[in-house]
Amino acid sequence: MFAFLGLLVPLVALGACAPLQGISNRTKLLLVSFDGFRWNYDQDVDTPNLDAMARDGVKARYMTPPFTTQTSPCHFTLLTGKYIENHGVIHNMWFNASTGQKLPYYNTQRVSAWWDNGSLPIWITAQRQGLKTASLFFPGGNATYQGERVNVNKVEKLFHKYDNETEWRQNIDTVMKWFTEDGLDFVALYFGEPDSTGHKYGPESQKRKDMVSQVDRTVGYLRQRIKENMNSTLNLIITSDHGMEQVIKEDEIFLRTVKNFSFSDIKFELVDYGPLGLLEPKPGKLEQVYEALRQAHPKLHVYKKEDFPKRFHYANNTRVSPLVLYGDSGYVIHGRIKVQINKGEHGFDNEDINMKTIFRAVGPAFRRGLEVEPFESVNVYALLCELLEITPEPNDGSLEATQHMLVKNAGTRTISPLATWKLTWLLGFAAFLRFLTGIPCHVLL
Incomplete structure (x- = not known):
């Protein structure tokens, strides 16, 4: 009996000194995009780390991007949950039809008026609701939205080499520091591969397969860094903007x-x-x-x-x-x-199978070993907002498309009716012990 009380007293004292309410358990979120990663790139290359991520979390058979299947438009759909005609980033290039002026992809990233069309990306929405966010090379991350910028931003230089594996790991280390030391809640991290390699050598080339192996090694490094620092507090989503198709050189x-x-x-x-x-x-x-x-x-x-x-x-x-x-x-x-x-290209009909892309998710909010049916990338935004526990802006997607991926009550630790009854009984018992012994809570603890 006394042994039982010896185990029980610290527990009930802890309950007696704490309010009876749900305990906030907000997790952090990392969104990673590997540009141009076609839905089946892991089928002709050994990808042990992506495979392990699927076993530990959720894998979609494939994900359907919006049309046009270009980098900036598709990434802005991920960030806003809107189709391209509704968020207005209709091309990788800024242009002025009246003057004929055009800017390439890199320069367009700096034209806030091209991105700021009244649609707020999730960075700004999260910041307005008290969270801290960051972008590392992510399309749209270098613009201003209604006068606001993402809290922390790293931008690639002109003619940046996107295939540097050493830099990839350095960028991952930077992101982990942002989470663990700088207190950030949401980071969007962008890699420009295997898109560049797919363009130059074609999606069926050995060069592309080698690059997919590099992507997989990077996923392994990322997950190891997460395990070392924040395995129970970080949700990870790995996805892409579009697929890649072999360019036909006959009858062009x-x-x-x-x-x-x-x-x-x-x-x-x-x-x-x-x-x-x-x-x-x-x-x-x-x-x-x-x-x-x-x-x-x-x-x-x-x-x-x-x-x-x-x-x-x-x-x-x-x-x-x-x-x-x-x-x-x-x-x-x-x-x-x-x-x-180019030998490889995208921008084709988003119903073409080779324009489909990947979706992987793992972390405390996600179920394990679950493969889900295809869904549209316009629905990812609602999932991001759910994971961050923020209210989304009006959008074209739906949480219904992805909520089956989540464990029950993801992001919040709730108290069941039975647990509430037990805790109520323990609180009463703790009060009784204090009445008998006169020992204050801080001593019992």
Whole structure:
């Protein structure tokens, strides 16, 4: 009896000195994107670390990105939970159709007006609700939104080499420091591979397979660093923006050779950057240009903006030009001259299987060994907000698409009715012991 009381007294005293309420157990969150990681890249390469992550957590069969399947638009969908026509980042490049000015991907990252269209990325939403956030190379992380920036930001330099494995590990170490020493709650970390290698050598190349092995080693290093520091407090999501397709070099699409079509009838064009084309004909030339192009090539699809397929959730935005073009899988569009020399490309129909990408998740909030059916990346944002315990902005996704991945009451330790009854009894017993002994709580503890 006395032995029992000896075990019981510290426990009940602890309960007697603490309020009866749910105990906050907010976890931290790391979102990692490996650009251009096609959904099946782990099927022709040995990936022990990604496989282990799937066993320890959740793996989606694949994830469907939005159209157009480009880097900046797809990443901003992850950050906002909106389709591209609703968040307005419609291309990797900033452009001004009135002046003809265009900026490449790297420079576009610094044009806040391109990103700040009224849609708040999760960084800003989380900060407004009391959390601290960071971006390391993540698309959109170098812009200002309604006058606010992400708390901590690291930006790559011009002509940055994205394949440096040593730097990858250094960046992971930086992120872990942000979490453990600087008290950050959410970090978005970006790697520019295997996208760059897939573009240069093609998705079926040995170079791409070697790069996937490098990605897998990096996942192993990341998970080891998490285990060393914050295994029970950090949720990890690894995903990507889009897949990759082999470019077809036969019977290519050349706009300059199309009968009855002339660039002299075009006020502004954005072509030569993959399978997507945006054209603004000169006043009075819309029908002429449309008729010239609509049957120009069997693999080329040409639409007036208002007729563009609704399933793409793309064209209903003021930035989209009056004519929208895209090529079938593998077919890129060449404009005035051939500048597209990549062996691999993306930007194709998001229903094409090779545009699908990956989703992996592991951590205290996620179930173990669960493989889920495919879902759209527009739903990831709601999941991020749930994990961070913040109220999301209006968005096009739904938590219903991902909530089955989570353990019950993820992120909060709750007290069941039975536990409440037991704790109530213990509190009463503790009060009785204090009445008998007169020993204060701090002594019992």
